[in-house]
Amino acid sequence: MKTIFRNIILLAFMALASFHASAYTVPHDTIYFYSTWQEILDVQPVAMIVDPVCDAVSPYEIYIETGLDNVNEKIRKDYIALSQGDSLWLINGDYLKRNFGGDAKNINGFSPFFFDEKTAFVVSPRPLNVKDILLGNDVDGMTSYGSPEYYYIDFLNKRVERVTYTYLDKLLEDYRDLQMRYEGMKDYKKSYIIEDYFFKFVDRVSQDIMRPYILDLVDQ
Numbered sequence: 540m541k542t543i544f545r546n547i548i549l550l551a552f553m554a555l556a557s558f559h560a561s562a563y564t565v566p567h568d569t570i571y572f573y574s575t576w577q578e579i580l581d582v583q584p585v586a587m588i589v590d591p592v593c594d595a596v597s598p599y600e601i602y603i604e605t606g607l608d609n610v611n612e613k614i615r616k617d618y619i620a621l622s623q624g625d626s627l628w629l630i631n632g633d634y635l636k637r638n639f640g641g642d643a644k645n646i647n648g649f650s651p652f653f654f655d656e657k658t659a660f661v662v663s664p665r666p667l668n669v670k671d672i673l674l675g676n677d678v679d680g681m682t683s684y685g686s687p688e689y690y691y692i693d694f695l696n697k698r699v700e701r702v703t704y705t706y707l708d709k710l711l712e713d714y715r716d717l718q719m720r721y722e723g724m725k726d727y728k729k730s731y732i733i734e735d736y737f738f739k740f741v742d743r744v745s746q747d748i749m750r751p752y753i754l755d756l757v758d759q
Contacts, residue, residue, distance in 0.1 A: 570603060572618040576757050579620055579628075580656060586618070599663045599687060600648040601629060621649060628652055630661055641698035642666075642690055652692075656752050658744045660737075661690040665701060688730075689737055694756035702737050704728045711736065714743050 570591045571584035578585060594602040603614055603621070620630045629649035636643050645666045652661040665688050689702040691710065700706050704727055711718035721727055721736045744750050 568623060571622045572614070573620045573622070574618050576619065576753055579654070580754065582622075584622070596648060597664075599650050600632075601650070602648045620652070628654070630659075635661075635692075635699055639692065639697050639699045641693075642701045643699035645701070646690065646699070654753070655745050656754075657747075657750050658741050659692045659694075659753065660702075660741070661692065661699065662687045663690055664688060689734070691737075694753055695751070702733060704733055707733055707737055707740070710740050714740065717743065 568590065570588045572586040572588075573579045573583075574585050577583075588603065588605065592604045592606070594604050596602070603611075605611055605614075615631070615633045618631055619634045620628060622628045628651065630646075630652040632643075632646040632648055632650060635646050646661055646663050650661050650663045652659060654660075690699050691702055691706075692699055702710075708718065708721065711721055717736065717739055721732075724732050724736075726732050
């Protein structure tokens with residue numbers, strides 16, 4: 540599962556490269572919308588738009604503009620997610636803010652996310668702090684979004700949490716062998732180690748017969 544997720548993420552970010560522009564029309568393509576998790580997991584959309592106009596603030600914050608205020612409002616209020624093609628899925632930040640606590644407040648527009656029947660996570664940068672905004676966060680003194688990070692959707696506790704090394708250690712409490720291996724890593728605070736063990740966690744959850752399905756924890 541870890542390898543599958545990484546391959547899917549690679550394909551998704553290749554697709555996201557086509558979204559990274561200020562505003563434009565995706566030529567002869569279709570965006571599909573989903574209003575429930577049942578529809579998402581079954582890949583059964585309830586609405587679609589052909590040749591949409593996409594406003595990409597960044598690869599992690601994308602808006603769909605139709606030119607009609609009532610339709611734009613419906614997209615923000617009624618749909619959990621959208622998809623383009625087979626590999627690119629984006630989740631609605633407004634949906635997350637309405638239904639989850641924690642770091643859901645940091646996800647805006649539609650952001651890339653990945654899921655299976657038991658687990659889901661969002662890819663988005665960490666929030667900018669005051670220092671980033673005033674002094675910049677790169678060598679040129681400019682402010683940029685930085686590297687993407689993972690945000691785990693905790694359906695049981697209705698929270699979205701950025702996967703830091705402290706939160707990852709908490710997630711791994713249910714799998715003591717993984718937790719001990721993670722805590723024993725010299726560079727356990729490094730992003731590549733966090734990513735590796737987060738995917739190990741996702742893989743373990745996906746195979747754990749004692750873990751509930753997403754559909755057991757949400758209003759379908």
